[in-house]
Amino acid sequence: MATTKKSAKTEAATLLILGASGDLASRLLMPGLGGLLTVQPDRRVQLIGAGVETYADAAWKDRVTAAMTKGDAKGPAVTDLLKHTSYLTADVTKAADWKQLLAACDSPPAIYFALPPAITAKACDALVGLLPDGARLALEKPFGTDEKSAHALNEKLATLAPEDHVFRVDHFLGTSGVLNILGTRFANRIIEPLLNNIHVASVEIVFDETLGLEGRARYYDHAGALVDMIQSHLLQTLAVAAMEPPAALEATDVRDLKALALRATKLWGDDPATASRRARYTAGTIDGRKLPSYVDEEGVNPANETETLAELKLEVRNNRWAGVPFTLRSGKGLGTNRHEIVFTFKAPAHVPERIRGSDRPNRLRLDLKTLEMTLELDVNGPGDPYTIDNVSLTAALNPGQLPAYGEVLAGVLEGDPMLAVRGDTAEDCWRLVDPVLKAWKAGRVPLEEYPAGSSGPWD
Template sequence: MDDISTLIILGATGDLTSRLLLPGVGRLLTDQPGRRLKIVGADLPTKDQDEWSATVKSAFDSAGANGDAVEHALTHTRYLPTDATSPEQLRQLMEAAEGIPALYFALPPSVTARAINALHDVGLPEHTVLALEKPFGTDQQSAADLNRKLASLVTEEQIFRVDHFLGKSSVLNILGLRFTNVLFEPLWNRDHVAKVEIVYDEQLGLEGRAGYYDSSGALIDMIQSHLIQVMALVTMEAPTSLEAADLRAVKTEALRAVRPWGSDPATASRRARYTAGTIDGRQLPSYVEEEGVQARRETETLAEVTLESQSWRWAGVPFTLRSGKALGERRREIVLTFRDVPHVPEGMQGMISPAVLRLRLGPDSMSLEFNINGPGDPYVIDRAHLMTEFGEGRLNPYGEVLNGILQRDPSLSLRGEAAEQAWRVIDEIRGAWSNGRVPLEEYAAGSGGPEHWGK
C-alpha cells in the first residue's frame, strides 16, 4: 500500500494549522527523513508563496524539525487561495496534488459539511484520504448525516476522524498496561474497581479562543471530543490485534455501552462558569467579560459528568469525566480507585485506604498507591507509591495521528458509528441542560470549582 504523497490542508491559515498541525508534520518528517511529502495550504485569505513558506518554516522550527524530509517539504510546499465550499476551486486544488493525496479538514463543522457536499462534484484520485478534525458534527444526527455523505465519496478505510488526544503516548500506553500485564487485567473490572475518574483540568483561561470555545464549551471541547474516547480505551475488551479493524471494533462496542449514570442525565452532570480571580499571580477577568464571549449562550467552562458502561465487566462502576478552565490546579490524569479489602485483621493500625492507580497525561507517568507496613512499628500501616515515567514517545500527538494518515492506517481514527455513539451520550446531557434541569453554577478563577462539588 503506497503512502500519501500530498497533504492538502483546508483551513491552512487557522490557529490549529500553525500551532499544532504543521509542528506535528515537522516532527514526523524529522523522524522519517526518507519521506517525501508535498504540503499544500488552502484557505480563503490571499497569501503569497513567501509568506506561506515562512509560516511552514516557523512551525517546523518550533518543533525542532530538521533533515532531508523537512528540507524537501519546505522546498515543495505551496499555498492556493481556496473556498472549500466551491467545487471548481476544490477541483483546482486536487489538480495540484501529486500521487495519493490526503485532504485535512482543519475547519469548523459547518464548513466541513459544506465542503464535503462540494466534493461530490469533484473527481477524487483513487485512494484519496479524507481527514476530519474534531468535533465530528455538532450532534448525533449531524454526525450520522456527515457519515452518509462521506460514505458516498470514499470507503470507510479512507475516512480519518481525527482525535489527536488518542495520539498521546500515555493514552496509548493504556493498551500496553492492560493487555501485557497479568497483574492488572484480571483486576480491571467491577469486582475490583470501585470508581474511575478521567480528569483534564487546566489553569489557562480562554486565551483568545472565544470564536471556537464560546460555541462549544467544556462539554464539547474536551469531554465529547476526547475524554469519552479515553473511557472507551479503559472499558473496552481486548482486541484480537492492534490492526485498525480489530481495534476500532472494540472501541465502538465500548462506546455503545456508555450511558449517563442511573440513566438520568440531569443528576449525572454538573456545569459551571468562572468569574474573575487570580491564578499564580495572574488576574483573570470573568468569562463573560472575555473578548468575543456572548453571555446569553451560557457557555460552561467546567463540566463534570458521571457515566457508566452497561457491560458485564463494568456494570455499577461510576466513571467521572471532568474538564475545566481557569482552575487553581492543573490536573490531567486517569485514576482507578480499587475496592476496599473485605476485612482488616484486628491489630492493624494506621492509614488503610484502597489502592489507587494513576495514569498522568502530562507529564506522562504512572503511579500505584498502596498500603505497606510502616518503617517503625510493623503493626502500623503506611502509604507507599511506585512511580514510573512513560516518556514522550518518538512523536507528539499530532505526529502520531499524521503518521497514521500518511501511512493510510486508521488505527487511531474513529469509526463512523463510534463518532455517532459519542454524540448520543452528550446529546442526552445537553438536553437536560437546555431544559433547565442542570443550573449553570459559578466558581472563581483560581479555585477548584464550585465549593460544594468537592463534598
C-alpha cells in the same frame, strides 16, 4: 508509537491542507508533520496548502518554514518538503476550484479539512464525483453538532470515500498519555486482570486546567467544557481505558473494541440531570495571575450560560464494568493542572485484626501529561508494624517519538485509521452528550460558580 510501514515511508505522498492559513495548520498540523519527517527522514511528502487568502510562493514557504522551526523539524525530508511545497487560492465550496486543487496533487491526496464544520460540509458537497481513488479525508472534531448532524455527516462522507479512508481526527488518541494506556493495561498481568467490577470501585478521567479562556471566546462561548473536552476527547479516552484486550494493535481490532465499549456506555441512572454537573469560574487568582470572571472575558455573552467546568457520570454496562461509575471531568480556571486517569480499587475483603490505619483505597493513576504511573498502596508503617502507612510507587512512562499530530498524520498518510474516530463511535459520543445538553438548556441542572484558582464547587 506510529505503526508505520517501510513502503509507506519511502513512497511519496501528497498532503492537501484546506484552511492552511489558519491557526490549526500553523500551530499544530505543520509542526506535527515536521516532527514526523524529522523522525522518518526517508519519508517524502508533497505539501499543498489551500485557502481563500492569497499567498506568494515565497510568503507561503516562509510560513511553512516558521511552523517547521516551531517544532524543531530538520533533516532531508523537511528540506525536500520546503523546496517543493506550494499554495493555491481556492474556494473549496466550488467544484471548479476542487478540480484545480486535485490537478496539482502528484498522487491521490490525503485531504485535511482544517475548516469550520459548516464549511467542511459544503466542501464535501462540492467534492462529490471528483475524489480520485485512493484519496483520504481527514476531518477535525467536532464531528457534527449533535447525534443527528453527525449521522448526516457520516452519510455524506460515505458517498465520497469508504470508511477506512475517512479519518475523523481527535488528537488525544495520538498523545503519548493515551497511547501508554494500551501498554500499561495489556502488557502487564498484575494490572489487566484487576481492571473490572470485581476489584475497581470507580474510575475518573480528569482534564483540569489553570488556563482561562485565553482569547477563545468565539468558539468556546458556544461550545463550553462539555462539548470542547468531554464530548470527544474524554469519551474516546474512556473507550481506550474500558475496552476489552485486542488481539493485535490493528485498526479493525482496536476500533471494534472501542465501539463496543462506547455502545455499552450509558448515563449513570439514565438521568442526564443527576448524572451531570456544570459550573463557571468567577474572578480569582491563579499562581499570582488575576483572572476575571468568565462573564467579563472579552467576547463572552453571559446569556449563553456557558460552563467552564463540566462533569459527567457514566456506566459501561457490560460484564467487565457494570456497576462501576466512570466520572469524566474537565474545567478551566482551576487551581491546579490535573490530567489523569484514576482507577480506585475496592477495600480488601478482610483486613486482619490488630492492623490499624488501612482506611485509604489503593489507586492506580496514569498521568496524561507528565507520563507518570503511580500506584498507591498500604504497607507497614515506621515503628509500629501493625499501623499501616500509605505509600506511592511512581514510574515514568516513556514518551513517543512523535507529537500527537505527528502520530495522527502518520496514520492519515499511510492509510492506517487505528487512531481515527470511526463514524459510529462519533455518533455514540453525541448520543451520550445530547440528553445532557437538553437537560441543561431546560434548566434541570444549575449553573454553579467557583472562584478562579479554586478546586471547583464540588471538592
